[in-house]
Amino acid sequence: MSIKVLIPTPLQKFTNNQATVECAGNTIVELLESLDGQCPGIKARLCDEQGDLRRFVNFYVNSEDIRFLDGKETSLADGDEVSIVPAVAGG
Numbered sequence: 681m682s683i684k685v686l687i688p689t690p691l692q693k694f695t696n697n698q699a700t701v702e703c704a705g706n707t708i709v710e711l712l713e714s715l716d717g718q719c720p721g722i723k724a725r726l727c728d729e730q731g732d733l734r735r736f737v738n739f740y741v742n743s744e745d746i747r748f749l750d751g752k753e754t755s756l757a758d759g760d761e762v763s764i765v766p767a768v769a770g771g
Contacts, residue, residue, distance in 0.1 A: 681704050681705070681706070681756075681757075681758045682702050682703075682704065682758060682759065683702070683703050683704065683705060683711055683756050683758075683759075683760050683761070683762055684700055684701075684702060684759075684760070684761045684762070685700065685701045685702070685703050685711065685715060685761075685762045685763075685764065686699065686700055686761065686762065686763040686764065687699055687700065687701060687764060688764055688765060688766050690766060691722060691725060691726075691764065694719040694720070694721055694722040694725070695718075695719045695722070701715060701718060701719065703715045703718065705756055706755060706756055707752070707753050707754060707755060707756060708733075708739060708741075708746060708751075708752045708753070708754050708756070708762070709731075709752050709753065710756075711756060711762060712726060712727065712752075725737075726764065732752070733751070733752055735767075736766060736767040737764060737765070737766055737767065738764075738765045738766075738767060739754075739762060739763070739764060739765075740762065740763040740765065741754055741756065741760055741761070741762055742760055742761055743763075
C-alpha cells in the first residue's frame with residue numbers, strides 16, 4: 681500500500697528537503713510509524729509524549745480533516761493523500 685504524504689516546509693529538514701514522501705499504513709497511527717521509520721525524528725514533532733497528535737498540527741486525508749473522521753484512527757487506502765498542515769495563528 682502506498683500513501684502520499686505532503687510534508688510542510690518546516691518539517692522538510694527531516695525528509696531531506698522532500699515535499700512528498702511515500703509511506704504505508706492502514707491508519708494515521710500506522711502511517712506515522714512508517715513515516716518516522718523513513719524520516720527519524722519527525723513523529724516527535726507531530727505527536728506528544730503520549731502519542732496523541734499535537735493540537736497545532738492538522739491532518740487531512742484526501743482534503744478531509746481527520747478531526748471530522750476518526751482522528752488518528754482514520755482508515756487509509758492505497759493511493760490516498762495525507763496532508764500535514766501546521767496551524768496558523770495571528771491577529
